[in-house]
Amino acid sequence: MSGLALVVVVGVAILVGTGTARRLRIAPPVLLLIAGVLVGFVPALRVVHLPPEAVLLVFLPVLLYWEAFSSSLREIRRNLRVIVLLSTVLVVATAAGVAAAAHALGLAWGPAWVLGAAVAPTDATAVGVLGRMLPRRIATTLRAESLVNDGTALVIYTLAVGITLGEEHLSAGRVAGLFALSYLGGIACGAAVTFLVLQLRRRLTDPFQHNLLALLTPLTAYLIAEAAEVSGVLAAVVSGLWVGRVSPRLFPGNARRYVQTVMDFLTMLANAALFVLVGLEAQSAVRGLDTTGLAHGTLVAVVVCGVIVAVRFGWLFTSPYLIRAIDRRPQQRERRLSGRPRALMSAAGFRGAVSMAAALAVPHTLPSGAEFPGRDLIVFVTAIVIAVTLLLQAPLMPRVTRWAGLGADGEAERERRQAEIQSMDRALASLPTMAARLGTSGAVHEQLRTEYDRRLRVLRDGDATSGPDEAAADYEQQYADLHLAVIDHRHDTVVRLRDEGEIDDEVLRRVQDGLDLEQVHMAQRRDNDTR
Known part of the structure; x- marks a missing residue:
């Protein structure tokens, strides 16, 4: 099948999947994954494979950048300790638990750690869909975890593949050095690229040029970081957070609107296409095993799914008590979560395209020419884990959310209304001065004042301090x-x-x-x- 035909097929699958999901009120990734599996039954598409470099070098940087750009830096700061622990310690614990389980079921230690690293990180896209129905604090924590934990997982992955190939040697110092270099180097690369881009963008007024730089920034940061053998994930995330923070002050309004529209479309399209392609790869992974291998692979997949869920639940129900024992500050006690919100966060550990890309990027052969041990099993188990978390866990999330007594807390909407009220209030107070400076006629001044005053009364409608203005x-x-x-x-x-x-x-x-x-x-x- 030609590349153009594949684009059309994937586009139709996205159109049908997202439209059906909207009508049935189901998370789109669920139906898009199913659509990908169904598309895999087309004979001409059975030879189509998702190139791992397309995810790791093209899709991932832009998706992470825009997700970080849209995140709340204030909430990330408030929950920084929890986010760091979830995206580092939990990832290592998950990878270790999966590796131990896979090794117990016959996989050598090296490939077992490769599998553990591939399925350890949560997926930013799937988590982002869930975040719209959750309180801001929990949604931000889950989104930030999924942004950063890819970097931790890819360090483990690189080390595990290198050991299996005989190119790396395991030692505590080596592991600690790799993590430190990866994180600090990734942050430095992202900051350096973003600084240079901002110096250029603050001098531009053309929306097209702003949009082009918005696309090039994460790709450049990621590429330079990977070339320096540090975390490209963190480089893209740091870039997105920084640009998102300074964008309101540095860029003109028409450029911001243009970039917002184009980037929203591109990231939504990329996310949807990735889930369709992951579904296609999942079916391909099933066909890659014989009957005996399929039975063993299914057993490994079931055990790995259980380990992933158990480790996440175990971490979220033990680490808070350790933190409480160490940190007894009043503000820490005020931010404690009860058991039900922690259960919801535990159930939100979806896996996605990054896991699939990591599994597909495993080399086919060793330097000796022998096959990479367990590669087909790694791809198969990763595909099943992704399918299980999206097809079984995701549909249950609305019920879990209701059971936990949580939902969108409306905090962002309250802050939006308050911001508009204050901005209009101060604008009205300064209106006579501005009108005098611009030489505006009294009629125009009065018309604008009347309109702003009416808008202000509408915004204050129902406010506790002013009462309704029906x-x-x-x-x-x-x-x-x-x-x-x-x-x-x-x-x-x-x-x-x-x-x-x-x-x-x-x-x-x-x-x-x-x-x-x-x-x-x-x-x-x-x-x-x-x-």
Whole structure:
């Protein structure tokens, strides 16, 4: 099958999978994985394989960068200790537990550690989908864990593959040195690349150039870090966090909107395509084993799944007590979680495309020419683990969330409303000064003041300090509905003029661009007011 045909097939699978998921209210990764498995039954697609370098060198940097860009740095700071422990100690413990179980079932220690490293990290994409229904603190913790733990897992993975190939020697000093070099070097590479990019972007006004640099930044940081044999994952994450922090001050509004739109589309498309391709690889992994190997592989996969769940539950139900014994500060006691939220976090350990890419990147042969021991088993077990966590755990998460008594806490929405109120309040206070400086007429000044005052009363509607203002809210709702209706009517008129030959298609598009921007702005304003 040609590359173009594959793109069309994957695109159709994404379209059907996401559309069905929206109607059935199921997490999209679940149906996309199933779609990938079903696509694998097409004979022409059985020879298609997901190149691991495509994930590790193309998809992963951009996805991690944008996920970090969209994360809350404030919440990461508040929960930094928990995030660091989850993304380092828990990953090592998971890899060790899986390696021990796989070795007990017949896999040599080297390949067993390779398998452990491949399935140890959680997947940022799948966790990000769940995060929308959780309180901000838990969602941020899970997202940040999934961003950083790839770096830890890939260090273990590199060491395990090197030992199996005879290129590395295991020692405590060597392991500690690799971790320190990987983390510190990755942070340094990400910071250096981002600093240089920011010096360039702060001088640019062209949205296209901003978007191009937004794509090149994580790829460059990751590439340089990997060339220096340090963590490209951390380089991309550091870059995303830094750019996300300074973007509101340094970049013009039109560039921010352009980058937001393009990056949102690209990352959503990349995430969806990866899950379809992982499903395709899962079926390929099943076909790669004979009957005896399939039975043994299934046993190993079941045991590994059990170990992953047990280690995560064990960590989240023991480490808090150790922290409480060491840190007895009042602020630490205020941030303690009860058993049910910890159970929810334990159940959210989804695996995804990074695990599959790591398994596929295992060399086929040793330097001696012999086959890499257990490679087909590693790929098969990794595929099954991903399928189990997405097809069994993910559909249960809404029920677990309800059982835990958790849900979106609305904190972000409250902060949004408060930010708009304060910004409008201060703008109204400064309006006379600004009008005088610009030489604005009294009529224009009064019209803008009236509009801002009405918007302020709408935002304060229902606020505990001001009480409801139903008249202002009703006025704003009617105003938005009428404004949108007028925009639709204007659009229909312009299209009719084009159809009748009175204006050119180019003129239509120019007028339509302005109407579309006006429509999006008004629809967003109405939606914000009704939340």
